Amino acid sequence: MQRSVLPLIAMSFLVLFLAVALFRPSSHHDSALIGKPIPKFAGTLLLKPDQTFTRQELIGHVAVINVWATWCPNCRREHAVLMKYASRFPLYGLNWLDDEVKARQWLQALGNPYNVIISDDDGTIGIDLGVSGAPETFVIDAAGIVREKYVGPLSDEQVENELLPLIRSLTAGASS
């Protein structure tokens, strides 16, 4: 085959790829993890680096894990929303691929909505949880099953109309 055909082939693949992307069904939150138990992981706490945190501590209650980082502009937008609703449910933070010093400064300046923040500066916990980007929010039921995943910053409406009702129903299910 002639070498001069290669650019044409490469471009055809690109166009095919873009066409598939264009016609894809839109799905704003799906994850391979939904309906499955949250994988095992262990990490240290951002604010108390000598303490570790494992999957076990999430079991027994409905938990919300929010993945954030200081380099992510959308996390900042979301932060205000989290501050507003933080008292309504147990919120865990996963500080993902971030600089710990900057993360602490951020919390000092903007406030800390999280019960506990797990530090994941090298991204290994993120891989275990199937984190695809920041911000991202997982809802985990009392049995440790991932029930929902929100990709992108949560808005007030989303929290009011989706997240809070979901937590309410999961909590009711667990206690009955």
Place this chain on the structure above:
Amino acid sequence: MIIEWGHLFLWMAAGLSAIQAALVFIPTAVLEQGRVRSTTMRLVAVQSCLVLLSVLALWYAFITSDFTVLYVADNSNTMLPLIYRISALWGAHEGSLLLWVLVLSLWSVLFSFGLRGRLPQVLLNRCLAVLGWVSLAFLLFMLFTSNPFARQFPPPLQGRDLNPLLQDPGLAIHPPLLYMGYVGFALPFAFAVAVLWQGEIKPAWVRSMRPWVLFPWMSLTLGIALGSWWAYHELGWGGWWFWDPVENASLMPWLVGTGLIHAMAVSEKRNMGHGWVVLLAIAAFALSLLGTFLVRSGIIISVHAFANDPDRGIFILAFFFVLIGGSLGLFAWRGSRLMTGFTMSWFSREGLLLVNNLLLVVMAMTILWGTLYPLSLELLGLGQVSVGGPYFEKVTAPWALALLLMLMIIPFVSWKRQSWRSLMTRHMALLGAIGFIVAGGLIWLWNWKMWLAGIAIALAVPVLASALYDLWRHRKAPSRAIIGMTMAHIGFSVLIIGAVIASGFKVEREVSFSVGDSQTLGGHEFTLVDLESIKGQNYDGVRAWFSMQDEHGERMLSTEKRFYQARSMGMTEAGIMMGWWRDFYVALGEPIDDGQRWTVRLYSEPLVRWIWGGAVIMFLGGGMAASDRRYWRSKQLEHESFSNEEASVTLAVTNVHGAALAESGETRG
């Protein structure tokens, strides 16, 4: 009525473009006639007048706030200042397309007049035919899917206002400049297709084309720099590059266009590497179109994306496929006819320039990969990812450093072949020593942590030195091309030095302030002196006054948080104390406790101004080079400087040289 006229003019322009495009069906013998060429040129001129008239019609609607025009109602407001009513023309999708078409028409006119008598009649006609196709496609796209003249009755009482992000003098001229770059790459693209079509290429033609690649490249350089400067002072994050898909979309054609300029130098001087010229010309325009596609189709989410319409995406994708697929098909079919088949020594100027071009292309492809990778993961059902700045910084830095290395060496390597020894003794030892001393000094100063910055500076400083030395070497007979080239290289090193230092040594603090509080950053004390409410023509907000105190005295800085009512959007205006060596940057964040306290971001940004300064130097260098008389000589068509004899001598020399190299390698081994 004026609006209807504007609409009609667009249809007429499309008709003329169709005639221009139809030139492809006219046999070569007819195209050779001067009469045909002058008719075509008149056609192009009339077409661009029509597009200009319809732009004027839309401007008229904006200035008179005619809200029966849907596009005006969506992007303007009676409270909008006049200058933004004018720039609102390209504030959203439909108008941007109109600007695209206008810029293409104007480029086509300049191109046809500039190259008259410098390219053969047939070739020029064919270039204009290709431009006709591009223009026709975009006009039809606009008329069928996004007509800027669509009306609505009854009109709303008030318009929705221009996106506040765009209400900035920098942004008023950023899109036109960027488009002049994007669209301008249609010119070398047209040349590439025309040359493939003819199945031959001559160094003299490539020489005449040089300015027509430099012009779009210059516009793109300035456009990107302006966008970056705007992001710096308007987004309030103290950053100057965010690796946003749309920023990447402008950087990729820039990189490939830079490669194209260098490939043309090889093609013109050595009558070789024509395949590269053609391929890079197609690629630069393809990436410009891809940028358009990514922004318009909404498949990639970005702060810039204004239109989310899959229909538009399909149209642009189909257009992309036909145009770029067609030209690459032509390349596959006839590209080999342009290859001269000369063997060259890798260690020669042409060899290293090709390596340099490979680096530029690989860098562009890495960025393309990073831009599309999140999309591919999503398609495979692996979730959505945002590939952030850290990825791009990591993957582009090595290529940028390698480019600097090339830049240090290439000006001193001769065409055809170069022996290592003479190069080493003549220049490299000196440059190496400079680099070594600078790097050593830096590492000593800032310890090992900043190794990347250290390497970059160690390369960039010798490049600066070598560029100045190169100028001095040519002091007897400096051609504008050489001065321009050297300026562009100086600009590039200045930019890299600025970028590396600004990102490596930026200091940021995020603190909360109430009036009277102080914080120190970089030896300066920042005090919040006053908070005041402000009211602009179409927004209200808060302005914070800071005093910045150091041993030289006290200066005032103000930063604003604005709220635009019509769109309910907030915007930050950063307060910046500019300096050649360091910027101080204050941005108002969010209110705490009902506005009694505010979060504030303080940044110290060393050498950040060098980034834009470097880009401006590159721009000026491009202009200097484009004005070289060599590129504007007419009657150079027939004259050819390359004979087969010379080529075979080169071949023989190369072989001897290659054998010698292999031998010395063996002895060492």
